[in-house]
Amino acid sequence: xxxGYRAGRxxxxxxxxxxxxxxxxxxxxxxxxxxxxxxxRSAALTNAxxxxxxxxxxxxxxxxxxxxxxxxxxxxxxxxxxxxxRGAYGIGVRLDRTNIETALVDFTGQVLARRTRDMILPxxxxxxxxxxxxxxxxxxMVLPTHxxxxxxxxxxQPFNLEAWLAELDLPPxxxxxxxxxxxxxxxxxxxGLPVTVENDGTAAAIAELFHGLGRDENxxxxxxxxxAIGGGVVVGGDCVHGSRGNAGDVAVMPxxxxxxxxxxxxxxxxxxxxxxASLNALARHLAHHGxxxxxxxxxxxxxxxxxxxxxxxxxxxxxxxxxxxxxxVAILDVPLVVVDTDLGACLxxxxxxxxxxxxxxxxxxxxxxxxxxxxxxALEAGAxxxxxxxxxxxxxxxxxxxxxxxxxxxxxxxxxxx
Numbered sequence: 001x002x003x004g005y006r007a008g009r010x011x012x013x014x015x016x017x018x019x020x021x022x023x024x025x026x027x028x029x030x031x032x033x034x035x036x037x038x039x040x041r042s043a044a045l046t047n048a049x050x051x052x053x054x055x056x057x058x059x060x061x062x063x064x065x066x067x068x069x070x071x072x073x074x075x076x077x078x079x080x081x082x083x084x085x086r087g088a089y090g091i092g093v094r095l096d097r098t099n100i101e102t103a104l105v106d107f108t109g110q111v112l113a114r115r116t117r118d119m120i121l122p123x124x125x126x127x128x129x130x131x132x133x134x135x136x137x138x139x140x141m142v143l144p145t146h147x148x149x150x151x152x153x154x155x156x157q158p159f160n161l162e163a164w165l166a167e168l169d170l171p172p173x174x175x176x177x178x179x180x181x182x183x184x185x186x187x188x189x190x191x192g193l194p195v196t197v198e199n200d201g202t203a204a205a206i207a208e209l210f211h212g213l214g215r216d217e218n219x220x221x222x223x224x225x226x227x228a229i230g231g232g233v234v235v236g237g238d239c240v241h242g243s244r245g246n247a248g249d250v251a252v253m254p255x256x257x258x259x260x261x262x263x264x265x266x267x268x269x270x271x272x273x274x275x276x277a278s279l280n281a282l283a284r285h286l287a288h289h290g291x292x293x294x295x296x297x298x299x300x301x302x303x304x305x306x307x308x309x310x311x312x313x314x315x316x317x318x319x320x321x322x323x324x325x326x327x328x329v330a331i332l333d334v335p336l337v338v339v340d341t342d343l344g345a346c347l348x349x350x351x352x353x354x355x356x357x358x359x360x361x362x363x364x365x366x367x368x369x370x371x372x373x374x375x376x377x378a379l380e381a382g383a384x385x386x387x388x389x390x391x392x393x394x395x396x397x398x399x400x401x402x403x404x405x406x407x408x409x410x411x412x413x414x415x416x417x418x
Contacts, residue, residue, distance in 0.1 A: 015401055017053075020045060022397035024053050025062065028083050029108070030215040033066055035078035054081065061149070062087035062107070062395075083107050088395065089150045091138055091193070092387025093131055094200065095157035095183065097121050097170055098227050102134040103383035104141060107391065109211030113141055114383055118295055120174060121161065124181045132190040139191075152194040154389030155184050156203035156382055158228070159246060166264075167275040168228060169284065196389050199245050200224075203385035204377075205232025206239050208338055210388050210396065212376030220336040221328050221370070223250060223321075224381060225347070228274040233332060238398050250328065251278075255320045260312060262288035276320040279342060285313045296342055296379070303346050314351055322358045329370050340375025348374045 020043065027042050028034060034042075040050040057063045064084040068077035087107040094101040098121070103114040115134045121127065135153060142150065162175040184197040198206070205222035208214055218237040224230045231248035233240040240247040251274035257266050258276045262285040266275070275281060283293050286302055289309040293299045303310050325337055339355070341347050352372055359369035377384050 019397050019399075019401050020049070021053050021057065022395055022401075024050065024057065025083065025395050026397050028063060028081060029210070033080045033082040035080055037078060039081075060087070085110060086146055087149065088391055089142055089146070090387035090389070090391045091135055091150065091153045092203075092383045092385065092389070093135070093153060093155045093187070094203075094382035094386050095121070095127070095131070095155060095161075096200065096227060096382070097158070097161060097165075097168065097175070100127065100130060100134075101383040101386075102131065102138060103380070103387050104138040105384055105387035105391075109207075109384065109388070111380060111384060113138055114380065120170065121178070123174075123177050124183060124186070127183070128186050128190055131187060135187075135191045135193070139193075150193065151394050152196055152390035153187065153191065154203060154386040155187065155195055155197045156200040156386035156389070157183070157197070158200055158230070159244075167272065168278075168280050194390070196393065198386070198389045199230070199232075199249065200382055200385075201230025201248055201250075202232040202239060202241065202245065203389055204230065204340065204375075204381040205234055205248065205385070206392050207377055207381055207385035207388045208232075208340075208375055209234050209237070209239060210392050211384065213336075213338055213373060217336055217338075219334045220338050221325070221332060221334050222248065222338045222375070223325075223340070224375070225277060225279060225317075225339070225341040225343075226382070227278060227280050227342075229277045233334075235332065235334065236399070238396075238400075239392075250324055253324045253327070255324060258316050258320070260285055260316050263316075271320075273320055273324050277317045277324075281317070282310070282313045285309050300343050300346050303343060303350070311350075314354060317351065318354045318358050321355055322362055325355075325359060325370065326362060326364070330364075330367075335370055336373060337370045338373050338375050340378060340381050342379050344378030345374065 023043055024039055027039055036050050036054060040047050061084055063081050066080040066082055068079060085106040085108045090105045092103045092105065100117040104112045106112055139147065161178045165172050165175060184195045188195040201224055204224045208222055214234065220234050222232040229251050231250040233248040253273045254270040255273050255276060257271045279299060283299055286293055286307060286309045291302055291307055291309060293302055339348065339352060352374060356372050363369040375381060
């Protein structure tokens with residue numbers, strides 16, 4: 001673990017101590033800064049327990065002392081604490097069918113460097129060469145004395161790269177090369193750092209939980225509209241993975257066929273959500289109406305211009321998302337849906353009001369529609385999410401670590417996706 005971070009002393013209390021240490025880190029992440037007394041009250045811990053935890057976290061370089069706060073009361077001013085941005089680093093790789101990104105993120109979630117390559121995913125050997133080179137360049141940006149603080153590499157990718165190619169208008173031959181490829185293991189050998197693989201939708205949800213709206217929200221369904229559509233589930237302040245790491249994989253939810261004249265007819269009686277609620281479907285509809293777009297910049301420009309085909313797609317997208325969201329919320333009982341996209345506010349300002357109205361109009365009797373909020377990271381969500389994954393497993397107060405079995409499971413959670 002980064003920084004030689006101590007889990008605690010004594011076999012009987014090690015899991016509780018580890019959890020409390022992570023709880024203190026979470027409180028500082030959410031509050032920004034706080035005194036020891038603030039932390040003790042919020043965590044329901046004794047001042048002595050908080051003092052010992054703070055001592056260890058400071059020694060590990062994970063938190064730092066700020067100035068004094070004088071709130072007008074008698075006595076000595078309180079010393080304020082916050083996370084040290086240099087306390088830990090994560091490197092993220094977002095491996096998508098049409099894009100490769102790498103990013104270096106510090107302990108507070110700030111992106112220190114990011115590299116993006118818009119390209120159809122090459123053969124695995126070439127992808128390893130590209131990604132490993134980008135990771136080495138990012139490692140070189142960290143001070144040599146701080147490189148031991150790199151928690152690891154997070155790899156965020158769709159778990160079935162060779163699937164849904166017809167819906168995404170991609171060449172099957174290229175992606176057949178990725179069948180049965182353990183890219184994470186190969187990357188780990190190439191860069192000499194531990195690699196944790198995660199479903200790309202779940203990784204983006206982890207970024208939102210750890211560094212975004214999750215500072216105030218503990219339960220939400222997360223949706224990301226990219227070339228396809230991904231998702232994640234956050235319950236009780238933790239990310240749900242599922243038996244194969246695909247919890248929240250809304251892309252394959254069955255929906256009615258699209259009414260757009262650009263949409264291919266599904267072979268079955270129903271379609272899947274990614275065929276309708278994806279940027280690929282938007283680009284296809286624009287091209288069908290004489291507005292070809294190449295890359296995110298041109299797609300964003302078409303949305304900003306208010307092309308009529310954009311609004312036609314938005315209506316169709318909302319029509320597909322509404323039953324999918326209401327079905328998911330009925331199962332999960334979460335009060336919030338967070339929606340993000342590679343196009344950011346440019347698209348969400350048009351999409352979310354219509355989606356909000358449609359959810360309200362179709363909510364079941366005696367059920368309120370979920371709140372809708374825009375995500376925090378837009379284009380950077382995938383890379384930040386990937387970089388956050390190793391820090392999340394190292395520093396988040398996941399309830400599973402309170403038991404020995406849970407701690408062992410926590411260490412292996414990410415392996416379920418490999």
